[in-house]
Amino acid sequence: MAVTSPPLDLKGHDQENYLNWAYGVKSWLLTTDHKRIAILYLISVTFFFFLGSLAAFVLRIDLMTPQADLMTSDNYNRSFTIHGVIMVFLFLIPAIPGVFGNFLLPIMIGAKDLAFPKINLGSWYVYIISGMFIIAVVLWGGVDTGWTFYTPYSTTYANSAVVLTVVGVFLVGFSSIMTALNFIVTIHKMRAPGLTWFRLPLFIWAMYATSIIIMLGTPVLSATLILVGLERILGMGIFNPALGGDPVLFQHLFWFYSHPAVYIMVLPAMGVASELITCFSRKRVFGYKFIAMSSMAIALIGFLVWGHHMFVSGQSVYAGIVFSLLTFAVAIPSAIKVFNWTATLYKGTIHLQTPMFYVLGFIGLFTIGGLTGLFLGALATDVHVHDTYFVVAHFHYVMVGATVMAYLGALHFWWPKMTGRMYPEALGILSAVIIFIGFNLTFMPQFIMGYVGMPRRYHVYPDEFQALHVASTLGSTVLGIGYILPLCYLIWSLRFGKEAGPNPWGAVGLEWTTSSPPIHTNFEVTPVVTTEAYDYENLEEEV
């Protein structure tokens, strides 16, 4: 593979790239270059990540004591709601597709751009408008329904900015549909010559499966939110039992989207893991087709398990039994992935660099998060731990432990490609370790307190839980430090980092054959693909 790249200067006298290709605010805000849109996403999701973290930190501080001393109950409700809404809709769902999907998908398949560059830019604008709605909600005094907007509380009784929030979430759904549509069409129609489906990087398979879930799930959420909005504004009674409506129907419609949404958040992370693990074990991935197909299986079966959120909501017991069984079934493809990653590591040439630290953390935390999901999928156990901190800990292991870890792993792995600069390795490893420790310190105690009965969404609690809550808050402080560190040194590296060169990791994949940062059209000539993905054995020979 051709490797040509003189050192890069961001101020831009030598090599042309997508960053110095055009200058000025307008060239960014009106860009249709998928790489620049990825950078726009990177900046915005980072902002919302820290905003959402701030809300979480306020919660943790309040929970240090069993009494309500920092906040009123009402403010506490508003804080956890805004934490959930921001993290789910403005960070976890758009983060990996918006940043790495946008940046890498066309490059990985050897295309010059996504199929619909203007729609791609549009998706970012819709995201930003939706973000403004959510910020408006915060300024308005917040919303207190929880991120789930359960009716009839949200439609009839809640005394907060429900409509603004619903509009914001409706819009962000639009934004992810635009992204998903672009990804599906691009993967179908714009692959480089020779790049057959089973030669695609597994990250692309993950993006494809994610996009399918977005396409099929998000519109149902949109329809539901339209009904909630109509009910809230006009007083129609579709979900209001006082008027003959059925609140459980709302839960069905909501979870029909929101369970698959968990996979919208975690499938991209799994795709990242496959890329990183192969690179840092210098080995072909174990069971390529199984990993690819398990993504598709997750996309499919993931749509059949939503009822496990409703075991105690009044749905029929028989439905509960079926949903429970299907929940066990959907664990299988996830387990296949974990086994295949582990098998890839086996006898690989392990290189312990920052992205690898993150991805190893990802595997461990995802395994815990996934297995505790089975406890919750079991009917009888769920009745015991439903709506306790056990659930909170479980989904934070999946969403923060798995997705955020993978996101940060991806950020370090592709940072040299995106910016042309290396981050400081020692600090990278240090922050990965801090995050791992901080994360477990925050959420492991929550498993325990949940198991012994601490309900979620309460901020006044019996004294015996205090020790665990204090431990959790301390952990969240460590975690916070771990998150702020990369923010600082990555920005620092933009100017002072070592120049990366086109392929600092010795990785295979089309994105490493072009310069860092890539040129505006990604490749000088359209690449022709002749080998399967992760051909590390042959790469060693070439070198």
Add this chain to the structure above:
Amino acid sequence: MAHGESSLVAPYFRDIEQQRETNTLGMWVFLVTEVMLFGGIFMAYAVYFYNYPEAFGEAGRELDIVLSSVNTFVLLCSSLTMALAVWACQSNKQKLLVIFLTSTLVLGSIFLGIKGFEYYEKYEKALIPGINWHYEGEFPDEAQIFFSLYFAATGLHATHMIIGGTVLAIITMKAMRGFYSAVNFDTIEIMGLYWHFVDIAWVFIFPLFYLIERY
């Protein structure tokens, strides 16, 4: 590549063929999301119809069968003219293209006009939940749900008509300036797909709400 085609191809496509396939697939994928969007509302309808069949029958009789039948006919005609517009474009008949696009637009507007009148009728008869609601029948709460769903479904459909109509108007103006041709017909074809979809959505809405007690 035939002469003059290269200016029509965006720089990130290999050739016009790839561009056309990509654009068409884009619309098909979009229509899948549309199916799911309407599907959510239909799902709610199915659940409540199952729970309250008599109430839905009773409420359905309040709807205007004559106007809605006319409207269904108007919309089906607009689909025909839209299909003819695609044909005219592909066979490079510029005048016919403009005629068919304009008639589609006119038929779509007639549909929306009649729909607007129907809404007005509902308002007069106090059948709009939350805004003007006074129902004399046997099942007021259940009928309230029926009409909520009726307005959600037809309103969503009308919104699609308005958006589609706006885009169609822009396309028609471009067609008048001779922008489209037998090599450049993607936009017309894709517009057609969307228009037919909106039409099909109505074909589901019509029996569900208007014909429900007339089986």
